[in-house]
Amino acid sequence: MSTQPASPPEVVGIRNVMRARWKALPFWHRVAITIALELVLAIVLFFLDHALGYAVATVSTLLWLRRMPPLPWRLAGELVLISIFLFAGVSSLAAALAIAFGVFWVPDRYRGKVIAGVAITLAVLYPFYAEKMFVIPVFGVWPDIATGVYMLVFMMMAVGLNIVVGYAGLLDLGYVAFYAMGAYTAAWFSSLQFPTHNFHFGAVGITPSLPGIHISLWLLLPLAGMVTALTGILIGLPTLRLRGDYLAIVTLGFGEILPQIARNGDNFFGTGFNLTNGPNGITPLDSLGFGNGISHATSGFLPANYLTCCHATVLGHQVQSTDVFFWTAIVLLLITVFCSLRLQYSRLGRAWIAIREDETAAAAMGVPLMRTKTWAYATGAFFGGVAGAYYASFKSATFPGDFYFNISVFILCMVILGGMGNIWGVIVGAAFLAYLNQEGLANTGQWLNTNIHAIGNLQLPGSDSKGLDVPLFASGIYGLIILIVMLFRPEGLIPSKRIAAEMHETEQHDEYLYDVQHHEEGT
Amino acid sequence: MVVVLGAAALLLKNLSESPSRFFEVTLIGLTTGCVYALVALGYTLVYGILELINFAHGDVFMLGGMFTITISTHFFNLHQGQGAAIIPIVFGTLVLTMIACGLLNASIELIAYKPLRGAPRLAPLITAIGVSFIIEDIGLFFWGPNYVSAPDVFPHTKVFSFHGVDYGWNKAIVVAITIPVLLGLLYLVQQTRQGKAMRATAQDKDAAAIMGINVNRTISFTFLIAGLLAGAAGTCYALYVTTVRFDQGFQLGLIAFTAAVLGGIGNLPGAVLGAVLIGLIQAWNEGLPWHMPGSDWTQSIVFSILILILVFRPEGLLGERTPEGG
Numbered sequence: 001m002s003t004q005p006a007s008p009p010e011v012v013g014i015r016n017v018m019r020a021r022w023k024a025l026p027f028w029h030r031v032a033i034t035i036a037l038e039l040v041l042a043i044v045l046f047f048l049d050h051a052l053g054y055a056v057a058t059v060s061t062l063l064w065l066r067r068m069p070p071l072p073w074r075l076a077g078e079l080v081l082i083s084i085f086l087f088a089g090v091s092s093l094a095a096a097l098a099i100a101f102g103v104f105w106v107p108d109r110y111r112g113k114v115i116a117g118v119a120i121t122l123a124v125l126y127p128f129y130a131e132k133m134f135v136i137p138v139f140g141v142w143p144d145i146a147t148g149v150y151m152l153v154f155m156m157m158a159v160g161l162n163i164v165v166g167y168a169g170l171l172d173l174g175y176v177a178f179y180a181m182g183a184y185t186a187a188w189f190s191s192l193q194f195p196t197h198n199f200h201f202g203a204v205g206i207t208p209s210l211p212g213i214h215i216s217l218w219l220l221l222p223l224a225g226m227v228t229a230l231t232g233i234l235i236g237l238p239t240l241r242l243r244g245d246y247l248a249i250v251t252l253g254f255g256e257i258l259p260q261i262a263r264n265g266d267n268f269f270g271t272g273f274n275l276t277n278g279p280n281g282i283t284p285l286d287s288l289g290f291g292n293g294i295s296h297a298t299s300g301f302l303p304a305n306y307l308t309c310c311h312a313t314v315l316g317h318q319v320q321s322t323d324v325f326f327w328t329a330i331v332l333l334l335i336t337v338f339c340s341l342r343l344q345y346s347r348l349g350r351a352w353i354a355i356r357e358d359e360t361a362a363a364a365m366g367v368p369l370m371r372t373k374t375w376a377y378a379t380g381a382f383f384g385g386v387a388g389a390y391y392a393s394f395k396s397a398t399f400p401g402d403f404y405f406n407i408s409v410f411i412l413c414m415v416i417l418g419g420m421g422n423i424w425g426v427i428v429g430a431a432f433l434a435y436l437n438q439e440g441l442a443n444t445g446q447w448l449n450t451n452i453h454a455i456g457n458l459q460l461p462g463s464d465s466k467g468l469d470v471p472l473f474a475s476g477i478y479g480l481i482i483l484i485v486m487l488f489r490p491e492g493l494i495p496s497k498r499i500a501a502e503m504h505e506t507e508q509h510d511e512y513l514y515d516v517q518h519h520e521e522g523t
Numbered sequence: 524m525v526v527v528l529g530a531a532a533l534l535l536k537n538l539s540e541s542p543s544r545f546f547e548v549t550l551i552g553l554t555t556g557c558v559y560a561l562v563a564l565g566y567t568l569v570y571g572i573l574e575l576i577n578f579a580h581g582d583v584f585m586l587g588g589m590f591t592i593t594i595s596t597h598f599f600n601l602h603q604g605q606g607a608a609i610i611p612i613v614f615g616t617l618v619l620t621m622i623a624c625g626l627l628n629a630s631i632e633l634i635a636y637k638p639l640r641g642a643p644r645l646a647p648l649i650t651a652i653g654v655s656f657i658i659e660d661i662g663l664f665f666w667g668p669n670y671v672s673a674p675d676v677f678p679h680t681k682v683f684s685f686h687g688v689d690y691g692w693n694k695a696i697v698v699a700i701t702i703p704v705l706l707g708l709l710y711l712v713q714q715t716r717q718g719k720a721m722r723a724t725a726q727d728k729d730a731a732a733i734m735g736i737n738v739n740r741t742i743s744f745t746f747l748i749a750g751l752l753a754g755a756a757g758t759c760y761a762l763y764v765t766t767v768r769f770d771q772g773f774q775l776g777l778i779a780f781t782a783a784v785l786g787g788i789g790n791l792p793g794a795v796l797g798a799v800l801i802g803l804i805q806a807w808n809e810g811l812p813w814h815m816p817g818s819d820w821t822q823s824i825v826f827s828i829l830i831l832i833l834v835f836r837p838e839g840l841l842g843e844r845t846p847e848g849g
Contacts, residue, residue, distance in 0.1 A: 171645045173652070238834045245576055245648050246833050249780070253826035256777070264819045405773070409652055416649060462667025472668065476660025482653030486646055487638055502643060 035060075049451050051137040093134040123330055127323040128315050140443035143435050145322045151434040152329035153391040156336045158414040158430035159423060160383030163340060165412065166421035166499070167349060168376035169356030170240070171248040174255020175411050177235075178228045178381040180262055180403040182388025185224035187282035187398045189215045193274075204289035204305045217288045217393050221332075221386050228385025229378040236377040240370060255408050262400035281399035288328065288393055325394050332390060336383050340423055343379065352376055357502060406475050410437065413478040416485055419492025421499040428494060433481075437474060445470025526831070537811040547688045548810035549803060554694040554763065556802025557701040561756035562779035563786070563794040564708060565628075565749035571725045571789035572745045574644075578651040579631055581776010582658035583750055587624045587757020588767035589666050592673045594619050595762075602674050609676050613762065617700065621754035628750025629743050631658075637739070655773060662769035670766040677762060697759045704755050705795065708748070712791060721745055725789070774822065778805070781829040787842025796840060801825060 022030070038060040046053025061081060068074040078101045085094035099118060106114045126148060133142040143151065157179060164172045187193060190203060192212040200208055202216030215223075239250045266278030276282065289295075289305035303309030303324055310319040343349045351372045354362035363369050392398040410433065418429025436444075449456040449467040456467050463469060470477075485492060491500035538545045562584050569577045595601040595616040601609065635654050639647045677693035684690070712718040723731040724741045732738050760775075761767050782801040786793025805825065809818040816824065832839065 169645070171648065239830070242833060242837065244644055245574070246837060248645070248648060249576060249784075250830050250833050252777070253830045257823045257826050260820070260823045409656065412649070412652075460664065460667060462669045473660050473663065475656045476663070479653040479656025479660070483635060483650055483657065486642075486650040486653065487635070490639075490642060490646055503646070 035064075049137060049447070051135070055137045090134050092129070092132055096134075120330070120334070124327065127319070127326060128317045138444055138447045139440055140447065143439050145320075145326050147435060147438045148326050149322065149329050149394055150391075150438050151431050152326070152333050153387045153394075154411065154414065154434035155427050155430040156329075156333050156387040156390075157384050157411050158418070158426045159333075159336050159340050160380045160387065161411050162380075162415050162420065162423060162426045163343065163352075163383070164376050164380035165415055166426065166496070167344065167356065168352040168373060169244075170373060170376060171244060172251045172377075172380070173248050173405075173408055173412070174251035174253070174258075175380075175384055176403045176405065176408040177251075177255045177258040178232060178384030179388040179391075179407065180258055180398075180400075181228040181231050181381075182224040182385030183392035183398040183402070184262065184276060184282070185227045185385065186217065186220045186389035186392045187285055189213045189220055189223070190217055190286040190393070191282050191284065193277060193282050202291065203286045204291050206286055214286055216291075217286060217389075218290075220393075221389050224389035225382040225386040228388070229382040231385075232377040232381030233374055236374045237370075240373040240377065252405070252408075255405060259400055259403040262403065276400065279400060281397055281401075283397035283399075285393050285396045285398075287396070288325070329390065329394075332386065336386075337423060337427070339379075339383075344423070348372065348375055353498065409475070409482075410478055413482050416492060417481055419495040419499070422492065422494055422496035425492050425494030425496070429492070433478070436477075441471045441474055441477070534807060534811075537807070541812060543688050544810070544812060546685055548806045550685075550688065550690055550694065551810065552803035552806030553799060554697050554802070555806060556799035557698050558756050558759050558763070559775075559779045559782050559802050560795045560798035561701060561704065561752045561759065562776065563782040563798040564705075564791060565752045565756075566776075566780045566783040567786075567788055567791060567794040568721075568745050568749045568752075570783070572721060572742055573636070573647070575636065575647050575651065576780065577749070578648075578773070578776070579635075579654040579658055580628070580749065580753060581774070581779065582655050582662070582772035583624050583628050583631070584753040584757050584760070584776060584779075585767060585769065585772025586627065586658060586662055587620050587754040588761035588771075589662055589671060589757075589769075590620045590623050590754070591616055591758040591761040592671055592767065593666075596674065601676060603676055605676065613676075613696075613758075617755060617758045620758045621751045624754030624757065625747045625750035628753065629747040632743055632746040637742075655776075659769055659772060662772070666767075666769060668769065670768045673761045673765045673767070675765045693763060697763050700755060700759055704752065708752065709791065711748070717741075717744060778822075778825050781825050781832075784829055785832055785839055787839025790839065790841050793839055793841035801828075804828070 025033075038056070042053045042056040042060070044053075045056050058081075061077075065074055065077045065081070068077060078097070082094045082097050082101075085091070085097065099122075103111065103115055103118060127145050130142055130145060130148075135141055157175070160178075161172060161175050164170050164175075190213070192210070194213055195211040197213050198211050199213045199215070200206075200210075201214070202219065203214035204216070206214060235251070235254050239247060242250060262276045263279055265276035266274050266280075287305050287307040289307075289309070290298075290302040292304045294302050295304035300312075306321050306324050306328075308321075310321055310324060312319050351362070351367045354365065354367050355369065355372055359369065411430075414430040414433045415426050416429075417433065418427065419425030432440075445468060448470065458468050459466055460468070489495075490503040534545075562581065565580050565584075566577060569575060569580065595612060599612045599615060601612050601616070605612070631654055635650050636647050639650060675693075677691075677696050679691045679693055681689035682692055682695045710718075712721060720731070720736045720741045721744070723734065723736055724738050724745075728738050731741075757767075778801060779798065782797035783794045784797070785800060786795070786797030788794075805821055808816060808821055808824055
């Protein structure tokens with residue numbers, strides 16, 4: 001018996017056969033084939049759009065550099081690449097590469113902190129160099145500052161939703177309700193919406209005689225968060241007992257009801273009570289600002305009023321009010337990330353993970369299910385509310401049309417794409433998708449329509465002009481992203497180890513009986 | 524309880540205010556309810572077998588409406604004033620639409636849900652939302668962002684009169700399509716071998732597999748049937764309402780899903796009962812003259828019903844209470 005050598009495991013499936021054959025090739029053959037394929041791809045794309053060809057060549061060079069021994073080859077290659085771009089006159093790309101290479105020379109132990117520090121520094125300085133950045137092929141120019149604010153707000157919301165979906169494993173399909181709640185709370189207390197009441201507290205940039213409730217937006221941000229968290233608790237208390245998919249559908253229901261109230265709330269059942277000003281929305285809102293006192297005390301560093309501030313020129317860039325909103329959003333995001341990180345391994349965070357992995361076992365170990373789930377809901381809702389309030393004050397308006405179901409799915413898509421449960425993944429996913437939504441899709445569409453004639457000459461039903469209006473298809477694109485991620489990499493692009501293990505749990509053992517039968521039929 | 528009593532009082536008041544209007548609206552509600560029933564059955568079949576809320580189902584239904592319009596007007600040249608010739612045309616369109624939707628639904632299952640059989644419960648649910656958005660955009664791509672209109676071919680002459688209210692042929696035909704389809708489904712599920720396999724799979728997949736049932740094929744078959752029903756619903760909706768837009772599927776699908784939950788999800792007669800109730804509630808809300816919230820609030824009312832049912836009676840009106848139902 002024991003003399004029989006173990007036969008190699010049989011390889012099944014076309015993908016695995018191809019992979020095994022590829023691995024069996026000699027090393028240099030593989031290198032040669034890969035380089036040849038990359039060259040062909042780069043050349044083909046070069047004729048489509050020169051910049052894209054260069055980009056593919058650069059990216060494949062980068063991938064090859066990563067596999068080189070660090071000294072001397074990788075260093076030499078990096079220096080050559082940087083100097084090529086310097087001589088080609090794309091100094092912004094050369095600088096970006098230099099920073100990226102520099103980060104990878106940092107020892108593993110410190111790399112995480114260095115990346116975080118560099119990312120924050122680059123983000124804070126972004127308004128100063130945004131206009132000088134290189135053009136990305138296909139995606140076009142770098143996002144402008146207003147898009148930056150939008151991205152940061154959605155990163156906040158994604159981090160908030162990640163607490164509910166990623167940490168606690170409760171699928172929330174109505175997160176937009178929290179966003180709406182925050183936005184409307186901010187709007188009610190800092191606009192002319194209730195002209196019969198007259199209450200002023202710390203609001204800047206308005207005359208004291210202005211009717212309506214005007215409270216400083218700095219107070220309103222946490223207040224909106226708390227009102228939203230309270231809404232979350234109210235929604236959660238009756239519904240959190242439900243099983244996962246029922247909970248999802250209930251949250252979806254709330255996500256549809258609240259915007260409808262916002263839409264129809266200008267005249268409740270003919271009573272004439274105007275809560276939300278209906279489809280016209282509430283606008284304008286008061287401006288953010290620190291008031292004259294604080295502004296003088298910090299000699300103008302903290303602006304008195306965001307909308308009228310900022311004529312200073314720093315580093316050759318005239319600071320504008322959008323920039324100040326951008327920096328404030330960064331601070332808010334950092335606070336959100338800090339809270340989320342601290343929560344993750346706290347007692348509460350560990351209870352969330354326990355519930356996510358096995359509710360029954362968690363309850364048996366003494367985790368109070370309802371209270372823990374409600375806290376997840378309230379915390380997630382809080383950040384959604386703050387983000388909504390901040391975005392409303394940035395736009396100085398809130399409209400019911402901003403709160404459709406699409407937005408809930410959009411935020412969910414960010415969490416899934418980045419990697420549920422991993423805050424860095426979620427941030428990257430949110431930044432990318434929010435950028436796509438605001439500028440990226442339009443730019444990509446323009447590129448597709450000009451460079452690919454088959455798309456540029458499409459005549460779609462119901463559109464006046466030729467070509468494909470890519471932003472119109474945004475939700476389908478998110479749907480496609482969700483589908484692809486769930487099928488091929490359910491743990492997301494930057495996964496948390498724990499979630500990845502959960503997602504692939506059944507692949508290691510516990511194969512379903514009916515799939516076993518299926519295999520037997522196949523052979 | 525209070526809510527139900529209040530609603531009943533409101534209805535009685537409306538009945539006494541204008542009986543003819545009440546009956547007219549009720550008949551409209553019954554007709555819409557029939558269309559919802561076809562869609563709700565699709566949800567309930569799939570949920571019964573996979574415990575998956577197939578969000579894409581409503582969009583398959585919407586595509587069914589689009590298919591109907593395209594097939595009937597482009598292939599069969601359907602237009603107004605054709606007399607009795609519309610009967611074979613409508614029948615042919617119905618069959619083709621049902622087949623198209625059935626195949627579409629079955630392929631969705633193969634591509635999107637089957638690879639996730641072993642994944643955590645929420646994974647297929649999230650995927651279903653993604654698929655729903657993709658199908659919506661397929662509708663947008665081929666039929667454009669505006670309402671697509673179908674010819675209004677059914678005669679509006681009355682079938683019968685009741686309290687001075689006419690019941691038109693256009694509504695009767697919807698019912699005439701729905702009822703045979705429902706009976707056929709009931710026969711299929713309760714009398715045939717394949718139906719027995721479906722019921723067995725719904726109860727326990729592993730045990731069904733041991734008994735020699737091909738579970739994967741049974742699930743595919745269920746999706747096919749659900750798609751056929753969605754296609755029939757699409758045809759009814761397109762020819763009865765005469766306009767379809769690419770983004771209607773999701774909303775109508777959610778309403779139909781509410782109907783399935785109301786009746787007891789996984790329960791076929793329950794889905795029909797729930798759908799008729801939801802159809803009536805919607806029609807009463809939108810059509811009655813005396814102090815009703817009106818169509819602006821239809822969605823809120825439907826979703827409130829959904830939430831109340833899920834919270835207080837998750838097994839629905841006709842369902843049995845299961846240990847994990849709550």
